[in-house]
Amino acid sequence: MPDEPINPPPTSFVEWPDEMRVENLRDTLAASPDPDTLWVFGAGSLIWDPRFDPDETRIATLADHRRAFSFWTIRARGSFERPGLGLALEPGGTCEGVVFRVPEAGREGILDALWRREMSGGVYVPTWAQAHTETGKVWALGFVANRDHQNYAGQLPVETSARIIATALGTRGTCHEYLSLLVEALERHGIEDHETFDLHRRVQQELVNAP
Numbered sequence: 149m150p151d152e153p154i155n156p157p158p159t160s161f162v163e164w165p166d167e168m169r170v171e172n173l174r175d176t177l178a179a180s181p182d183p184d185t186l187w188v189f190g191a192g193s194l195i196w197d198p199r200f201d202p203d204e205t206r207i208a209t210l211a212d213h214r215r216a217f218s219f220w221t222i223r224a225r226g227s228f229e230r231p232g233l234g235l236a237l238e239p240g241g242t243c244e245g246v247v248f249r250v251p252e253a254g255r256e257g258i259l260d261a262l263w264r265r266e267m268s269g270g271v272y273v274p275t276w277a278q279a280h281t282e283t284g285k286v287w288a289l290g291f292v293a294n295r296d297h298q299n300y301a302g303q304l305p306v307e308t309s310a311r312i313i314a315t316a317l318g319t320r321g322t323c324h325e326y327l328s329l330l331v332e333a334l335e336r337h338g339i340e341d342h343e344t345f346d347l348h349r350r351v352q353q354e355l356v357n358a359p
Contacts, residue, residue, distance in 0.1 A: 154295075154302035157220050157231035162269040162298060173263045176274040180287065186250040187288040188262070189279055191215050192235035193326070195246045196333040199265070200258045202248035207337055208279035210290060214241035215344060217309050217327075219271050220299040225316060225323040232316025232323030235330070236272060236293035238303055244339045247279050247288045266291050271299050306347055313347070314354035324351050 164172075180186070189210055190198060217233035226232025237243060250258055266272055272291035279288040293300060304312075316323035331348045334341055 151305060151308065153220075153304060153308075155220070155298055155300055157228070158222055158298050159228065161223070162271075164268060164270050168270075169263050169267055172267060172270075172274070173259060176289070177259075179276060180289075181276055182287040185286070186255065187247045187279065187286045188250060189237075189277070189288040189290040190246045190248065191237055191243055191290065192330055194248070195337070196329060198248050199261060200248075200250065200254075203251045204249040206247050206281040206283065206286075207339065208245060208247040208281045208286070208288065210237070210243045210245065210277050210279050210288070212241075213237040213239060213243045213277060213290065213292065215243045215245075215341060216293070216303050217313065217347070218293050218301055218303050219297065220301050221316070221318065221323070222299075224318045224320040225326045226318045227316075230315055230317045231312065232318060232326075233301060233304075233309055233312050234271065234299075235326075237275070237290050238293055244341065246337060247281065247286060269297075269299070270294060271297050306343075306350060309347060310350035310354050314351050314358065324355065327351055 216238040218236050218238055219234045221232045221234035222228055271294055273294050275290050275292040276287055277290055278285050313323045313327055327348050
């Protein structure tokens with residue numbers, strides 16, 4: 149694990165044109181292993197704010213992926229002056245989260261809104277993976293970090309991540325508020341994530357010690 153970010157905080161935004169975003173959505177759906185049923189895996193803000201009414205919600209574990217604050221955010225929870233870290237799935241380990249079954253009625257609009265939210269600049273690679281639930285396995289769509297993106301910071305030491313998150317501020321508020329909302333959502337669902345909880349504790353300590 150590198151001590152420093154792979155890329156420095158970006159000095160410009162990356163905006164995908166509508167055509168690129170629509171093509172990415174179409175290609176992603178075409179690659180679905182189970183085109184009859186659509187599940188979306190929530191690792192971060194999707195857990196408490198999916199912005200649609202799912203047909204079904206389950207606690208799920210994604211194999212071979214882990215939750216990580218691994219890309220720079222310079223808009224919602226960070227800025228050029230006070231950059232933050234955004235959450236993504238990274239290869240390796242396991243990640244417990246929530247899967248949502250997307251209803252057929254209104255699906256086109258739901259997915260368009262989801263892609264505008266998650267894929268406006270291409271910081272993720274939409275990825276199909278098997279999620280394990282108490283009632284069986286489902287193929288779910290998760291958002292994995294795009295390591296070729298200029299915003300990719302890499303998986304940083306927890307001390308480095310805590311310092312960045314503690315000072316970041318964007319148009320939607322502070323980065324540490326996002327982390328607190330995530331911890332609250334995980335606890336509400338009974339999900340244990342010791343790495344995220346440890347990061348939260350360290351960020352809180354950074355805030356207490358701030359001048």
